[in-house]
Amino acid sequence: MAIKDWPAGERPREKLLADGPSGLSDAELLAVLLRTGTRGQTALDVARRLLVEFGSLSAILTATLDEFCSSDGLGPGKYVQFQAVLELARRYMAERLMEADALTNSELTRDYLRARMRDYPHEVFACLYLDNQHRVTAMEELFKGTIDGAAVYPREVVKRCLHNNAAAVIFAHNHPSGLAEPSQADIAITNRLKLALNTIDVRVLDHVVVGRGEVVSFAERGLL
Structure with a gap:
């Protein structure tokens, strides 16, 4: 029938x-x-x-x-x-994110990053650029790598922050393995990026690691 x-x-x-x-x-x-x-x-x-x-x-x-x-x-x-x-x-979620305060709407930020990045077959490092009111003004996928990792260059991140006139940033990258647990390498590069961005007065608000189902926030883990 x-x-x-x-x-x-x-x-x-x-x-x-x-x-x-x-x-x-x-x-x-x-x-x-x-x-x-x-x-x-x-x-x-x-x-x-x-x-x-x-x-x-x-x-x-x-x-x-x-x-x-x-x-x-x-x-x-x-x-x-x-x-x-x-x-x-994805675009609907991106529009909602652009209209919201990324700090007070952290769940919305995580949902968007999960929808965008969780199914990539290779590792991607992205940056959300925020203004003084913590509104997202742009997002860029800056570095792409193999399933084992992506090379992240602080000098390029500083350049893109200046280009986007960012007051603050949220980093994000995915783990193609599916596990969202931050590695020691993830923590080390985040600290290097923080030091580099301190020189231009850009604050690092969070670094989000996207797995298949779970999303881990450095800020919530006390890793920043």
């Missing part, structure tokens, strides 16, 4: 309109995005199969084009739709 023939209260789109998106399961939300199923399968059937095949919602959304299209009934068109939704979510 096609979804359109189901009772209204069981159709994903109608449920979303009646109950809001939080009332839908992962499979139902995916079905709304898919819109159509395949021969012999409704969109909800396909969504449930995807969750089983890939193992999680995150794995579906971060799959490569080849991985995504290897699943029966999926093609580049669906892949583009999923990637567009994921990027819209």
Whole structure:
């Protein structure tokens, strides 16, 4: 039976309109995005199969084009739709972050950094630039490395802080291993960056390490 023939209260789109998106399961939300199923399968059937095949919602959304299209009934068109939704979510979170005080809304900062950086296959070092009111004015990914680490150059960080007229900064980097625990190397480079930025009166408010699920704050750990 096609979804359109189901009772209204069981159709994903109608449920979303009646109950809001939080009332839908992962499979139902995916079905709304898919819109159509395949021969012999409704969109909800396909969504449930995807969750089983890939193992999680995150794995579906971060799959490569080849991985995504290897699943029966999926093609580049669906892949583009999923990637567009994921990027819209990131940009929405970035806009919210730009409007907020990064210190008093530390959870928002962590959520944005997690969404942006958690699935990178290599290590990336980024910098959030803040004004005197602790509002984020820009974010840059400054250094990229292998799965083992990224080379971070204090001179370049100082240059970019001056270019962005930053009064303060929040550093962030991801651990592709999935573990967010700061290493001794992470602590050492943070101290070097603090010393370098002291010379231009730019404060280091935090350094956030992003793992697969966990996010660790240097400030909350007392490591700054």
